[in-house]
Amino acid sequence: MLKYDLVVIGGGPAGMAAALKARECGVQKIIILERAATLGGILEQCIHTGFGLHYFGEELSGPEYAYRFIEELKKTDIEVKVDTMVTDILPDNVIVATNNTDGVMQIQATAIILAMGCRERPRGALDMPGSRAAGVMTAGTAQKYVNIDGYMPGKKIVILGSGDIGLIMARRMTLEGAKVEMVCELMPYSGGLTRNIVQCLDDMGIPLKLSCTVVKTHGLERLEGVTIANVDENRRPIPGTEQYVECDTLLLSVGLIPENELTRMAGIVIDPITSGAIVDEYRQTSRPGIFACGNVLQVHDLVDYVTQESQIAGEGAAKYILSGGKNNEYAENTIRVKAESGVRYVVPQNINRSTDKDVKIYFRVADVYKDTSVVVTCGDEVIYKRKKRKLAPGEMENVAIKLDDIAKLSENEITVKLEV
């Protein structure tokens, strides 16, 4: 059986940053297994700029951001196997992977980093009647057609969902000569960045219809149009507001789901809100020696944060490996981090009381809030409080808890919440 100190599953920005960090921390034998033909993950198709502002202080395109890490990897002896799919994780951290040259392989790992990314919510996840005509696809699929395969999937387009990928594709397809009729958003606000609303929709003259959804698709072989309708505050279509819109393509940008099939197969405990693993401050999952980072752990909108999170996981895996696979004795020494009133989820969900650094807790809020405060409490004690002008579900936030404060906590539970 092949043996490695660290096996990284997925060669997107998360996997690459984690592997590089683990190497920097002194881990010897590292391999990255990537299902696609190249490293870079989803960034290869995200050709617009806006990546790296936080991490590199420069505005890069997706492929340029990935390229910097690919070049760093080339300078190391970290092994990479592309076109290789991991199919199972057995007990004792044995990985089953397969590709055309090696066939089915079993790899013994001391530690594993899960970095499989996420995928888009498909049509099946929506409750939308109509035939299965061609021309209905996720915005990310269209992004791949246009930016990698070099062809346009349609001419007259309606986009459902105002997530960033949908907004980016509205501009991209308009620039390529398509007519984007409108972007419909179920919620009363957009889930995308304001910058994308301005530069992708306003610049291109594309209307954004809030509290509006597609209730039916028309066409037998090829999509011919959709019926849209306004929705009430319970997000149910309001009868009488239906309107027919002619189009040959419907793009769905209705959310991302972490790709956690392997994680589930490995018996790792999943957080029902993030749909990613429950982790500690070093991103270790409920299975000793298995770590998770990037979009497989929580859906990120900024790749810069993916990189930061993955470096934490890389460092955590290195500590685990270099200490001889010692399992941190968590059970009674663990501080649980809870999300409450307005805070939808937190990552990490657990913090080891004897940790060795300040811990940043990342979170998302449930709604748009103005002039509120983010508060972290332990029992009756307030250990952190900061005013915020504006919080929105589209932007990931974080609070930093000081190492000294962690050691002093009076209880084994802290709560992150909003105070109006």
Added chain:
Amino acid sequence: MIKEMVCVSCPIGCMLTVELNDNNEVISVKGNTCKRGEQYAVDECTNPVRMLTSTVRVNGGVLPVVPVKTAKPIPKGKMFDCMEVINNTVVDAPIRMGDVLITNICDTGVDIVATNED
């Protein structure tokens, strides 16, 4: 003339109200809560620029297209003219990261550069 816009320099997204005179010069900016908002309003009203990204056809590469960007932001009003030039360009593989594929596109003084390899 009064123009309304959202500042996108940071996630707060202040609503800006900009007062312009007949020569399209900014007289006042209201609604911003920091200096960057004022600068944004002036730039947007006098010389709005954008980064343009797209793909260029490649002959003999692994993939049929290579992603490109303008090396610097270009005037917002020139985006579609530039797209036409980009769409009429075909280059031969191999393409390296940062290769200049079109120089001085539409007399903007800005080059189109490759943002990946092929």
